[in-house]
Amino acid sequence: MAEQKQEHLAPAYVPWRTLTNYINSLRESSLPSQINRSVMDKTSYSGQAQLLAGMRYLGLIDTHGTPQAILAQWVEADEANQTKIIGKILSDRYAFVFDNLDVGRASPAEVEKQFRERGIVGSTAERAVAFFLNAADAAGVTLSPHLKKKNRSSSGVPRRTRSPHRKRGSNGTKPDSVTPLAVAPIPAGFQDLLLQKFPQFDPGWADALKQQWFEGFQKLMGMAPKDEK
Numbered sequence: 001m002a003e004q005k006q007e008h009l010a011p012a013y014v015p016w017r018t019l020t021n022y023i024n025s026l027r028e029s030s031l032p033s034q035i036n037r038s039v040m041d042k043t044s045y046s047g048q049a050q051l052l053a054g055m056r057y058l059g060l061i062d063t064h065g066t067p068q069a070i071l072a073q074w075v076e077a078d079e080a081n082q083t084k085i086i087g088k089i090l091s092d093r094y095a096f097v098f099d100n101l102d103v104g105r106a107s108p109a110e111v112e113k114q115f116r117e118r119g120i121v122g123s124t125a126e127r128a129v130a131f132f133l134n135a136a137d138a139a140g141v142t143l144s145p146h147l148k149k150k151n152r153s154s155s156g157v158p159r160r161t162r163s164p165h166r167k168r169g170s171n172g173t174k175p176d177s178v179t180p181l182a183v184a185p186i187p188a189g190f191q192d193l194l195l196q197k198f199p200q201f202d203p204g205w206a207d208a209l210k211q212q213w214f215e216g217f218q219k220l221m222g223m224a225p226k227d228e229k
Contacts, residue, residue, distance in 0.1 A: 010120055011094070012054030013127035016134035018047055019054060026075045035065045054131070058089050087139035094132060104142040108150040 012019075025042065026032075032039050035055060040048045055061045060071040074085045091098065097114050111132070115125050133151040136143060143151070 009057045011115060011128045012057045012131050013124050014050035014054035014131060016131050018051055022051060023074060031067055031072055031075055035061045035067060058093055083140055086135055090135055090139055105144050107146050
């Protein structure tokens with residue numbers, strides 16, 4: 001019956017580091033009788049929801065938050081045995097991947113397909129795959145080079161691109177001012193090019209239309225370089 005309930009849960013999509021950090025915090029304190037938000041004060045509110053859902057899916061807690069034996073084993077295990085415990089959790093909860101693929105040769109698209117076939121879509125599917133790959137790596141599972149490459153790209157910190165208009169001092173510190181955007185000069189002949197597109201004045205127009213034409217013409221003249229006026 002418990003296995004049937006687990007089938008209806010979405011695969012864990014909490015960041016792997018969030019889960020392992022929480023396991024470490026339990027190791028440093030103690031395992032409470034119930035896992036809920038009140039014992040996750042160091043985790044953001046949204047992170048708490050992902051963490052609880054992930055722990056339920058992995059079988060670490062039941063639907064009421066009661067810690068299961070596998071969680072106690074993980075918390076109490078030394079580093080060497082933690083690898084074995086993580087491997088056991090993966091083999092139990094991710095059989096839908098291991099039974100259908102050889103992850104030692106699989107491509108990222110093949111792995112993603114297994115998750116999407118379970119109704120996981122969009123960014124949630126990407127996070128669920130990232131969790132699985134990180135957990136598999138921690139368990140010592142042999143992953144294909146393609147999956148390892150994806151794992152590194154999905155778990156890395158995005159690089160911040162430096163604005164081309166912001167300069168740094170010689171010591172690498174941020175400046176007190178920002179260099180303004182350079183405005184490209186209006187090319188020669190610009191006025192003639194616009195005049196070719198501008199409608200020719202018609203004395204027979206209504207006064208309102210004539211006024212619009214004069215206003216538009218004045219704006220056009222104001223855009224031209226001084227030496228072309």
